[in-house]
Amino acid sequence: xxxxxxxxxxxxxxxxxxxxxxxxxxxxxDYRVIGTDSPQSAIGLLKQLKVRxxxxxxxxxxxxxxxxDGVTFLQEGMRIFPEAKRALLTAYADTxxxxxxxxxxxxxxxxxxxxxxxxEHLYPQLDDLLDDWRATYKPxxxxxxxxxxxxxxxxxELRDFLARNRVPYQWIDVELSANDVETKQLLEALGPEAxxxxxxxxxxxTKLLESxxxxxxxxxxxxxxxxxxxxxxxxxxxxxxxxxxxxxxxSEGLHTVIVERExxxxxxxxxxxxxxxxxxxxxLSGGDLARRxxxxxxxxxxxxxxxxxxxxxxxxxxxxxLKLADGTEFSCHSLLIATGVQWRRLEAPGIDQxxxxxxxxxxxxxxxxxxxxxxxxxxxxxxxxxxAAMYFAKYAERVVIVVRGASLSSSMSQYLxxxxxxxxxxxxxxxxxxxxxxxxxxxxEISFLCADTGKIERVKANAMFIFIGAxxxxxxxxxxxxxxxxxxxxxxxxxxxxxxxxKGWNLERDPFLLETNVPGIFAVGDVRHGSVKRVxxxxxxxxxxxxxIHKYLSxx
Ligand SMILES: Cc1cc2nc3c(=O)[nH]c(=O)nc-3n(C[C@H](O)[C@H](O)[C@H](O)COP(=O)(O)OP(=O)(O)OC[C@H]3O[C@@H](n4cnc5c(N)ncnc54)[C@H](O)[C@@H]3O)c2cc1C
Numbered sequence: 001x002x003x004x005x006x007x008x009x010x011x012x013x014x015x016x017x018x019x020x021x022x023x024x025x026x027x028x029x030d031y032r033v034i035g036t037d038s039p040q041s042a043i044g045l046l047k048q049l050k051v052r053x054x055x056x057x058x059x060x061x062x063x064x065x066x067x068x069d070g071v072t073f074l075q076e077g078m079r080i081f082p083e084a085k086r087a088l089l090t091a092y093a094d095t096x097x098x099x100x101x102x103x104x105x106x107x108x109x110x111x112x113x114x115x116x117x118x119x120e121h122l123y124p125q126l127d128d129l130l131d132d133w134r135a136t137y138k139p140x141x142x143x144x145x146x147x148x149x150x151x152x153x154x155x156x157e158l159r160d161f162l163a164r165n166r167v168p169y170q171w172i173d174v175e176l177s178a179n180d181v182e183t184k185q186l187l188e189a190l191g192p193e194a195x196x197x198x199x200x201x202x203x204x205x206t207k208l209l210e211s212x213x214x215x216x217x218x219x220x221x222x223x224x225x226x227x228x229x230x231x232x233x234x235x236x237x238x239x240x241x242x243x244x245x246x247x248x249x250x251s252e253g254l255h256t257v258i259v260e261r262e263x264x265x266x267x268x269x270x271x272x273x274x275x276x277x278x279x280x281x282x283x284l285s286g287g288d289l290a291r292r293x294x295x296x297x298x299x300x301x302x303x304x305x306x307x308x309x310x311x312x313x314x315x316x317x318x319x320x321x322l323k324l325a326d327g328t329e330f331s332c333h334s335l336l337i338a339t340g341v342q343w344r345r346l347e348a349p350g351i352d353q354x355x356x357x358x359x360x361x362x363x364x365x366x367x368x369x370x371x372x373x374x375x376x377x378x379x380x381x382x383x384x385x386x387x388a389a390m391y392f393a394k395y396a397e398r399v400v401i402v403v404r405g406a407s408l409s410s411s412m413s414q415y416l417x418x419x420x421x422x423x424x425x426x427x428x429x430x431x432x433x434x435x436x437x438x439x440x441x442x443x444x445e446i447s448f449l450c451a452d453t454g455k456i457e458r459v460k461a462n463a464m465f466i467f468i469g470a471x472x473x474x475x476x477x478x479x480x481x482x483x484x485x486x487x488x489x490x491x492x493x494x495x496x497x498x499x500x501x502x503k504g505w506n507l508e509r510d511p512f513l514l515e516t517n518v519p520g521i522f523a524v525g526d527v528r529h530g531s532v533k534r535v536x537x538x539x540x541x542x543x544x545x546x547x548x549i550h551k552y553l554s555x556x
Contacts, residue, residue: 153356239266265290358443
């Protein structure tokens, strides 16, 4: 925690030195003492301190300064740090000016020059002022601050990125807190730059305007470049399947790297509560599971490049090369694809324009607090929708789960159906589907088609969360890896057709259980054709794959 600041301003270098020395002697242990000889530069400094979220306890200014007198400086300073105590240094001749400034500039005290001995003429009065200041002082937040607006897709993208990567930050909605004094002062201190939302303010006083996740990742120091150009095992995707494979691979001596496009944890990382994962009888959040898995993988020396995307794979026997979105490449002996699935898009007029501005795919933790007291629509009837509804119900006035079918029973686990039935502010709206969403810059209304009546019902809405299933995104694998008609990767026995090995397969043995049509390239988890879409099965497949990888490596 940075110390609160005592700022003194005096154009006379000797007086400035003397006051700084006396302040430091008595208060240096608890406060940072800063001195400047120019009131203008002191105003600039105060603005910087405001943007950095520093605390200023005392402004002490000489009354007679050629560019700006002390009273005017203190008035200006008060606009930036209203809670700071204000004191004037005056010569005897300026006493009247100082007295009249007590009201005019809200001066708390004026000191006569010289103040010797300070133990008599300076410290007792300052002790009083600083005690007073401390009584109402709230230490300011020292981490990253994000300024934006709730309905801005760019702000949402940034907050979601920080939340999923577990980077602590303070969110300041400049519209919602427009009347908040602190926010007003901060925006004033930022000046014209305040228009470039979203803005990220870092504790080292740097800032990013119109910021995007990649810039923040770079600034925060997320590793996105491989440390070497060759690995025993490279894993694409840092969901449960990829992380499990990394833990087993690295713990068994394989030099292992994971490349993850968004945030380690994958889909599971978005889950508010996983209740069916073995060993956690009261459930655990996806974020918690991801945090533990990442720590475990790192402990075994796994390198995690995130956010970083793999955009291509090629082979040059016996090497497999990964091409990354930043244009770099590295190679490995064995490759594991664990890229999971991504949300299926909802086809309805207006959805694309309002994404991130009231319409969200998945999501939850980032937006839940903003939905306090509102009606939230959750679209979909699977477990992910049920978990999200339970989570939103803690904040929202009412949560409406909208399903195409007649009930939840065909798509949701019974434990969630029971929880939902017992939650008074969750309502299930069956036989309905989204026909259109309405709003110019943010979601305002949703039109639902009611299958039983054939009628359209239009309702007011601030937020709609879509959980309508997911699809693999595997186009970037080109012709190299065989997939089914939906894009899921074929492995092991699925590749043997009428007793024939896959095309181009040049080994005597058949592909191993989780191996693709290219020797040494494996696929696990949700992206694999026929996989069970669960955390435990992804973890299981990731762990089992490592045994086949060892077998493969023993013959390379
Ligand atoms: C909201 C929600 C709640 C759920 N709740 C439960 C539950 O309670 N219990 C349960 O068992 N299951 C649950 N599931 C399902 C479970 O999360 C998934 O089955 C599991 O996460 C699949 O793991 P995976 O590693 O195969 O893939 P994913 O978790 O999808 O991870 C794949 C990762 O690969 C990354 N990636 C994709 N393409 C690339 C690329 N080209 N380059 C780099 N990285 C890439 C993605 O960013 C992603 O992080 C839930 C899912 C959701 C969405």
